[in-house]
Amino acid sequence: QSCPNLDNIIRDVVTTKQISNPTTAAGTLRLFFHDCMIGGCDASVLISSNSFNKAERDADINLSLPGDAFDVIVRAKTAVELSCPGIVSCADILALATRNAITMVGGPFYTVNLGRKDSLVSTQSSVEGHMPLANMTMDEIIKKFESKNFTVQELVALTGAHTLGFAHCKEFAYRLFRYSKTVPTDPAYNPKYAEALKKLCHNYEKDPAMSAFNDVMTPSKFDNLYYQNLEKGMGLLESDNALFQNPKTRPFVQLYAKNQIAFFNDFARAIEKLSLNGVKTGNQGEVRRKCDAFNSINT
Secondary structure, eight states: OOSTTHHHHHHHHHHHHHHHOTTHHHHHHHHHHHHHHTTSSSSGGGOOOOSSOOOGGGSGGGTTSOHHHHHHHHHHHHHHHHHSTTTSOHHHHHHHHHHHHHHHTTOOOOOOOOOOBBOSOOOGGGTTTTSOOTTSOHHHHHHHHHHTTOOHHHHHHHHGGGGSOEEEGGGTHHHHHOSSSSOSSOTTSOHHHHHHHHHHHTTTTTOTTOEEESSSSSTTSOSSHHHHHHHTTOOSSHHHHHHHHSTTTHHHHHHHHHOHHHHHHHHHHHHHHHTTTTOBOGGGOBOOSBTTBOSSTTO
16 A cells, blocks of 8 residues: 555566566576575565675675676666655565566466565675575485475476576586596487587687576476476486486476476465565564665664
8 A cells, every 4th residue: 555556666667677688587586586595585685795794695606696687676676766765675576576577478477475674684604505506416405495394396396487597508517518437418418409508508618608598498488398398308407307307306397397287376386485485574674775785884
């Protein structure tokens, strides 16, 4: 009631940004995930470092978070402040922008509860150990998600976010060029897919921006082709491939590959649950005036 036009404002900003930069949806979803997995959905990942404090976004795993995602949140916050100043937190704006971006590229609609406050703390040191990494075993990744109260099925559904976006060649080049002493290329790759990736990434050491789409078939559409690709040996990252290889996760991959409605329903439930993770309310947080800075320097 205090900001009745909020959803429309954010949808307009996200739409404009996504049309001009088609990777925005994937980037925003990734930014949201990184925020929620570390200390909860509290916009702590948006804080910039200063001379007093090294913030979350300077942790190694966050250095590759895309500028377009940060930019769309800044734009949305600016537009919201013009309409209803001092009311809507950056955490709520990030949660809403993510949902709107997902639906815009064909993904499921889900409810975003509002009323989050923005964090009063953001430290680089708090990131270590909380995020699943591409080179972890699937059992290690399952443990990471279980520690945040997510089931194996929710993990597989959330990983379907890889239907969007891309990964830099350096993240998976070892699977192509130096998998082991005797076998240079990971035999789990579909051979034609591996050859295409080698061509794409041959120069990745000189050009660190080289990257490949996570879902080579429909990279900018939210659908279930990511899971169909896994069955064909076209999982880009080792963790993608492990989803299909691991007996705990494989049945869900097979279900979602066959049934997009089941994937959409489970993804919507899982991301709604994620959006409630570690939420700050009342005096646990504040409504930041600018998303990249705390309201007062001594917090």
